[in-house]
């Protein structure tokens with residue numbers, strides 16, 4: 243009997259088992275990025291920049307050259323890499339605490355300069371690694387270790403909508419927000435990631451895909467409830483869609 | 494090329510270009526801004542790239558990214574900006590990446606002023622960022638010496654895979670002197686197989702990181718770093734002595750202060766006081782040898798600094814209690830005068846040591 247392979251591990255990832263919690267969509271997102279790099283046949287021409295957060299070890303999972311950046315600084319590190327190697331693909335993989343808090347300046351300026359890099363921005367509305375503290379993306383009313391009574395606008399302000407903000411910058415070429423709460427959305431997320439790397443390939447400018455993601459461990463929900471929580475609570479605050487597409491603008 | 498009259502900050506920049514530096518990421522701050530501006534004009538001429546970052550933090554992290562690709566890369570700043578670079582410097586050390594960082598020191602703490610100072614001595618020589626580390630620090634005293642030391646800085650960086658600091662006070666950055674860049678010498682080539690440039694044609698993925706979650710593994714990494722620091726201590730000590738052979742008193746000073754001190758020494762010698770100078774050129778590794786050679790016969794050492802007394806700790810360690818160590822310093826950006834230093838020599842030689 244001959245067996246047909248219908249599903250295999252992507253070459254875009256190493257065979258190292260990831261450390262992510264059950265039900266965490268960091269792993270799904272890794273797989274999507276890996277598949278895109280493999281399908282575009284650019285793995286050998288890619289340098290990834292890992293950030294700080296639960297994905298800090300992503301340099302061990304992506305099957306390409308990787309460098310690890312300080313908390314929030316990945317877009318600056320990626321700038322340094324890309325400016326020396328303009329013909330390579332450079333991406334960062336950052337959580338919302340990393341990108342929207344300590345590293346907000348670095349990402350805004352990389353976008354403003356039109357750095358030809360791709361930012362994979364994983365928004366799970368919380369700090370995962372450090373134990374579930376408030377992130378700039380934490381929803382109003384959401385309870386976290388540092389907002390035990392729920393995020394209160396009067397005290398902690400409102401969530402930062404990164405796509406909306408970055409899309410206002412001229413250097414931003416492709417900005418889209420996607421989600422991982424079900425299979426159709428995961429497929430859409432993959433298309434968006436591909437689009438971002440194609441934008442980089444064409445040299446159009448900065449590209450960023452914000453991906454709504456789960457953190458069952460720190461939300462205190464099981465994996466299935468977490469997916470529903472993304473759909474019911476995060477999507478209304480962080481509307482999905484394309485926020486900037488320079489190609490369309492050009493036409 | 495012959496001699497050209499240039500400003501210190503520009504000499505550092507041009508010397509870096511001579512040393513093969515093609516990438517510079519910077520952020521303006523007085524009194525080093527000319528260095529940034531010079532690079533903006535000069536690097537495109539040699540096919541390189543200058544980028545003004547949004548902050549010192551971003552600049553040093555761009556350096557980190559560029560260094561990871563194996564090129565010669567530099568950034569520069571002055572004290573408040575240098576403080577911001579410490580995060581990135583610690584990461585450069587942890588990831589073993591070569592880069593050159595210039596600190597043209599001004600008065601502090603805080604915003605301080607824009608006058609020359611040496612009060613970042615602790616910060617540059619004692620680690621500065623988090624973790625156990627030291628990085629080589631070179632302190633030129635003249636614009637001509639900058640040429641040689643900038644070249645050396647890039648070579649040391651590549652040889653040991655370490656960031657290297659060039660430290661000057663604001664006066665060195667702002668003064669003008671004739672300099673000769675000499676003939677263009679062959680730039681030494683270093684093996685950079687570790688660089689992340691994409692894996693095409695060279696085997697599996699490479700990783701640049703300073704993360705090591707397992708305590709024993711991180712300790713091993715630290716032990717390897719310590720071995721490297723020991724090697725640097727062995728090979729990269731630089732200093733100059735002046736009239737120390739018969740000296741009863743030895744001044745210790747670096748950078749432009751050493752030049753002022755030298756004039757004070759000449760005057761004291763004229764009056765029969767046997768005084769000499771040890772001028773550390775590498776602030777780390779600190780030159781212990783000239784102290785070990787003299788400490789059992791010298792009556793006193795006098796550390797002269799543009800700070801409240803920071804290098805004096807290294808002097809004391811080198812002297813190891815075998816002789817008194819005295820101090821003269823000015824702070825806040827005040828440059829000690831030759832007269833003041835001469836008076837200090839006289840008071841110490843007269844037996845009024847503290």
Ligand SMILES: Cc1ncc(C[n+]2csc(CCOP(=O)(O)OP(=O)(O)O)c2C)c(N)n1
Pocket residue numbers: 294295296297313336337338339340341366368369370371372377457
């Ligand atoms: C300078 C600095 N400050 C704080 C930390 C601690 N820290 C590590 S991860 C993290 C938050 C990460 O959250 P996020 O980016 O949302 O990623 P997640 O873990 O949720 O995937 C923080 C604050 C650090 N490593 N460095």
Ligand code: SF4
Pocket residue numbers: 261262263265266267268296366370371456457458459460
């Ligand atoms: S703590 Fe949260 S973000 Fe981190 S791996 Fe676990 S589920 Fe994922």
